[in-house]
Amino acid sequence: MSLFNNFLFIGLPYAALVVFLIGTIYMYRSAKFKFSSLSSEFLEAKSLFWGSVPFHWGIIFLFFGHLIGLLIPGAVLAWNSVPLRMVVIEVTAFAFGISAFIGLINLIIRRKTNRRIWTVTSKMDLLVEILLLVEIFLGLWIAYEFRWGSSWFAAVLSPYIVSIFTLNPDISAAANLHWVIQAHIALAFVILLLIPFSRLVHLLVYPLHYLWRPYQRVIWYWGRKKVRDSNGTWSVSKAKNN
Amino acid sequence: MDVRAQISMVFHLDKCIGCHTCSIACKNIWTDRKGAEYMWWNNVETKPGTGYPTKWEDQSVYKGGWKKNFTGEISLRGSGKYKGLLNIFHNPHLPVIDDYYEPWTYKYTDLIESPEGDDQPTARPISLITGEPIDIKAGPNWDDDLSGTPDYARNDPNLASLSPAERDAMFQLERMAFFYLPRICNHCLNPACVASCPSGAIYKRGEDGVVLINQKVCRAWRMCVTACPYKKSYYNWHTGKSEKCILCYPRLEAGLAPACMHSCVGRIRYLGILLYDADKIKDAASANDDELISKQMNLILDPFDPEVIKDAKSNGVADTTINAAQYSPVYKFVKSWGLALPLHPEFRTLPMLFYVPPLLPVMASVTEQSKEQTEKFDSIAKVWNDKWLYDTSTEELWQNVERARFPLKYMANLLxxxxxxxxxxxxxxxxAVRIHRRRVTVGDVSNQKADKVLSDVNLSSEMADAIYYLTSLAKFDDRFVIPPAHREQAIEMLEYTGDTRGSAGFGFKEKPSRIS
Structure with a gap:
């Protein structure tokens, strides 16, 4: 069992992290054309609304919820020290989980039943959708069956995840959890591993930089002023877009 | 003053015969690919009509272009930094493929491979998206030449401000008139597509103002499709990238006219350089509605003005480009003669494609159905007495313009x-140019009258002759004045020439040396 546990909680996470990091860099450099999601809204917009919107807002809330639990477990525990506040957090998170779950089911139904969408569907899309569906289902199951996850996650799991990142893996906590929780963890790393090779890459290029750039964009091939200045010295800098 | 050069176009609508040769030339070169079948970077619409995609001018539906806020600033109507990023998971204003049409082909193999039977085999239409048989509901130019008028022409958004009586008058069979509106990307000075792109994939080329989409940076956020009020940015559903008219820049750089312009049968298209003042763009784009056109015209600089030339040179505009600007047919039509107008200036993108409005439906004017005029109808053929129809030398010189068969209001809404x-x-x-030329070639207009007509509109007879020449007789080199792309500098645009010295030759960018 310990070999299996070692694989699940040490081997898989490190493999996933390495593949994710190297894969992301490699794909960004070599397959930049594919580094986005293939939007299908143009082919079908109405039912996409009932899938994409609840799914994305749900998954974004859950992602940041997990991230906060990992980064500042102390603060989460302090917040949860008042039972009412803990119940509020749990109920909200559960609601967003349901939203993501229902949204994803709608997306899968849309993908399977709409002929146009089916023609722009790859095997990887289906794999990713099913993995995400199982992952969210497991998460909902955990939230329902093993109550007050926001507290025990911060207390038990955060140290494990932190130990992974500090290259000093301590799996004792993770190894003794219920299999549902273990599956949730392992599947999360599998999804992480698939990110660079699937449509999920789009979450890495969410265009936040748009907020800071000026609206208009003009690109000059070459500093014409420099080229025309015969008194100037030979420039050693390349054109910006070269 | 920040002088820049812009490749701009003039389309002379009086000359467009609606043959779609331009569209075909463009399609054959650029959009004959999977995912791009439905795209017509160049399309020709019949006006009045709903156009392509259907009712594209109706910004209450598509939310394209800029709008002026109560603060006096302009903002994107349906996209922009906050709206765009919040609606990124589902853009509520995105046109879908059915607003254009579902592309199809025919199952031709059925014609030769069907088993022998009693009936003639047919080639069924097959969707180019799903590959399944489809029931064709719309296609490119479904409303060509006013076909399907109740569904299309009567729903033209430009008719909105016309009275019901005016509208009904337009669609009476005897009065019906239409013209063609060829459209490509306007390569705007204040492009909404560029501003709306969250990834920053769309950019305007500094040297010639061509607006392009970098296919490797485009990430399918689809905001440009919404933002462009002319709907000239198209989403490729197969590659997940937006595409648009590139003004055939590979041809331009080689000194050739863009394919749509080169192939134009009616020779309606003109292309040349305009010098403009980039410092005034913001002011012109946020002008009041009644000043939009005059401010856009003010942006465009006189290429003969020594000050402008000096500033252009110091800004790095090549001498050949300045020279081309001086010979630019576009400058003549737009500025010298004031004959060409931008399409829908109220979208505030400062389009750099200008249209000379069509006069022909105006000339063939039928005024109110008075008894006197009804008598002029041939009782059987319902045609008008020719003399009356083309009676351009009547005492009331401008009456035909005032009482246009095509309501002026409609043209005004468009241009x-x-x-x-x-x-x-x-x-x-x-x-006035026509009357002047009639004096010259037919001779039934008195000099006094023709001169009065010209002076009424501030044209000299030399200018009128020049307009006539460029409109009717202009040769290829008069219509397309394309400045050299300066390939001697272009090599430095593409790569740093210092790299290649001492390198191993083709394919190697590093020195053939193991010890540095």
């Missing part, structure tokens, strides 16, 4: 943002 006076002055000039 001047609703200002009838500007469109009227352009039409009067066009009419």
């Amino acid at each position: 001047t943002g609703g200002d009838e006076n500007s469109i009227k002055s352009v039409l009067k000039k066009l009419m």
Whole structure:
């Protein structure tokens, strides 16, 4: 069992992290054309609304919820020290989980039943959708069956995840959890591993930089002023877009 | 003053015969690919009509272009930094494929491979998206030449401000008139597509103002499709990238006219350089509605002005480009003669494709159905007495313009943002040129009358002759004045020439040395 546990909680996470990091860099450099999601809204917009919107807002809330639990477990525990506040957090998170779950089911139904969408569907899309569906289902199951996850996650799991990142893996906590929780963890790393090779890459290029750039964009091939200045010295800098 | 050069176009609508040769030339070169079948970077619409995609001009539906806020600033109507990023998971204003049409082909193999039977085999239409048989509901130019008028022409958004009586009058069979509106990307000075792109994939080329989409940076956020009020940015559903008219820049750089312009049968298209002042863009784009056109015209600089030339040179504009600007047919039509107007200036993108409005439906004017006129109808053929129809030398010189068969209001909605006076002055000039040329070639117009007509619209007879020449006789090199791309500098545009010295030759960018 310990070999299996070692694989699940040490081997898989490190493999996933390495593949994710190297894969992301490699794909960004070599397959930049594919580094986005293939939007299908143009082919079908109405039912996409009932899938994409609840799914994305749900998954974004859950992602940041997990991230906060990992980064500042102390603060989460302090917040949860008042039972009412803990119940509020749990109920909200559960609601967003349901939203993501229902949204994803709608997306899968849309993908399977709409002929146009089916023609722009790859095997990887289906794999990713099913993995995400199982992952969210497991998460909902955990939230329902093993109550007050926001507290025990911060207390038990955060140290494990932190130990992974500090290259000093301590799996004792993770190894003794219920299999549902273990599956949730392992599947999360599998999804992480698939990110660079699937449509999920789009979450890495969410265009936040748009907020800071000026609206208009003009690109000059070459500093014409420099080229025309015969008194100037030979420039050693390349054109910006070269 | 920040002088820059812009490749701009003039389309002379009086000359367009609606043959779609331009569209085909463009399609054969650029959009004959999977995912791009439905795209017509160049398309020709019949006006009145709903166009492509259907009702594209109706920004209450598509939310394209810029709008002026109560603060006096302009903002994107349906996208932009906050709206765009919040609606990124589902863009509520995105046109879908059915707003264009579902592309199809025919199952031709059925014609030869069907088993022998009693009936003739047919080639069924097959969707190019799903590959399944489809029931064709719309196609490119479904409303060509006013076909399907109740569904299309009567729903033209430009008719919105016309009275029901005016509208009904337009669609009476005897009065019906239409013209063609060829459209490509306007390569705007204040492009909404560029501003709306969250990834920053769309950019305007500094040297010639061509607006392009970097296919490797585009990430399918689809905001440009919404933002472009002319709907000239198209989403490729197969590659997940937006695409648009590239003004055939590979041809331009080689000194060739863009394919749509080169192939134009009616020779309606003109292309040349305009010098403009980039410092005034913001002011012109956020002008009041009634000043939009005049401010856009003010942006465009006189290429003969020594000050402008000096500033252009110091800004790095090549001498050949300045020279091309001086010979630019576009400058003549737009600035010198004031004959060409931007399409829908109220979208505030400062389009750099200008249209000379059509006069022909105006000339063939039928006024109110008075008894006197009804008598002029041939009782059987319902045609008009020729003399009456083309009676351009009547005492009331401008009456035909005023009582256009095509309501001036409609043309104004299309080309001047609703200002009838500007469109009227352009039409009067066009009419004046005709009357002047009639004096020269037919001789039934008195000199006194023709001179009065010309002086009414501030044209000299030399200018009128020049307009006539460029309109009717102009040769290829008069219509397309393309400055050299300066390949001697272009090599440095593409790569740093210092790299290649001492390198191993083709394919190697590093020195053939193991010890540095």
